Amino acid sequence: MKYINKKTSQDYDQIKITDLEVFANHGVFPEENKLGQKFLVSAVLYTDTRKAGKTDDLTASIHYGEVSAFITKYMKEHTYQLLERVAETLAEEMLKSISGLCKIDLEIKKPWAPVGLPLKTVSVKISREWHTTYIALGSNIGDSETYLNEAVEKIGQIPTCTVEKVSSYLVTEPYGVTDQPDFLNACLKLRTLLYPEELLKELNRIEKEAGRERIIHWGPRTLDLDILLYDDIVLEEDDLCIPHVEMHKRSFVLEPLAEIAPYKRHPVYGKTVREMLEEIQAQL
Template identity: 75%
Template sequence: MDKIKIQNLEIFANHGVFPEENVLGQKFLVSATLFTDTRKAGKTDELTSSIHYGEVSQFIDHFMKNHTFQLIERVAETLAEALLLQTPALEKIQLEIKKPWAPVGLPLDTVSVEIERGWHTACIALGSNMGDKEQYLKGAISALDQIRGCHVTKVSSFLTTAPYGVTEQDDFLNGALLLRTLLTPEELLDELHRIEQEAGRERIIHWGPRTLDLDIIFYDDLIYGDDDLCIPHVEMHKRDFVLRPLHEIAPYWHHPVLGKTVHEMLEDLAVI
């Protein structure tokens, strides 16, 4: 991806652990690498087709001067998020905040924190087989879209499917959505659990009845696993009720482990 760089923007602001740092202020140097597609701007010579680095610099200056934090880690995190939320076409940012006057009592050039943050695309599977199933799914979609740093970009139609695992229960209503998000997988999982709980989800019987079931199927091309989360979802390639709605909105998404598209995985189940 193309890059626009801002190097060592000098800002006098009030951040630090010590009270005098918050009151008297000190110098900070901010460097930002903005990841975007500059192709159209390069072809047309139109500023509106690119990211206006002057406006970004002004935003950084205003943000740092109008907030006060103890840690430069906090400054970097909140500033990166703010830039990603308010800057069209900004896909990722590398941000370094230097503190040349750090009060450590020893000679040094600078202390700095450098982070990288960006937008991700996650696929979420939705299911319900209790109460007003359609309303539970629509409520989950709305709740996800209202989370800061999350935008629902595509939603499949809903389909009725037979229960999986424990078969003596009501049919499910299933769907899938694509989510553009700044959240990490773990943060996203926490939000999904929160939404499930607010919908009255009770985890009593494995594969049992539930008001709402939300699962992370894909997160970019990430391969990840721990005790609480496995990405891609470990059973997704075996489940037509996941693959069928996903096929509507992302048929050519490649499974990073199996190397197959959603379309190919669905063909393997012979249910298209």
């Protein structure tokens, strides 16, 4: 499944590199890995060129010469069997390493593909971009503050993730099953290259490392990590629902979320986080 931000490609400026020639060692056959062959790489770099256009300052834009050198160096220093793998890892490294790069369309062509038939070229073309997601954190067993601190740190250590904002920690009464200790809750804003299912897998891993056991629904837990929003997508899977199905009903979610993203709109209800929180508070 492909996930696209609400901000479309037409909303970005573009810098294009077309058919950069790179001699590298990628392919399924051993001779391709040893002898190497020519590849043609094309890239569309989505960024904001406004400041560079107003100031004539190269440092305010993406240097296409440096990008070309980056592509060449990466492809020469790594060896993969599949073009899909080359494209995926190269796109990821470019997004992580190149300042101001929001999205990339990357195509890698293989003119000398050894298929034994008259073939001009084969290629793999992918689009990858940064996504913005909001995560809810909660704990009510043991040293809850330490659990939340460690969760924020571990999320930030995921190679394709950057924690951009973290709310204050909020002490709240338990929800659902009320015969349990108070919770410590928070929310964070995350910039990620992971797709939702991939991110969920990482969050479940961090929960498990904190000793999380899923025994009682809404019961006590050392650590609870939930994906609240992911760009503006609406996703319904067996194990994942985005937006989080009950976030608009929970003040302990909306209060810390309003601290870091008060004007973020719910993609289904169209209301801002602050508006949803005010509606709950008005009912108390």
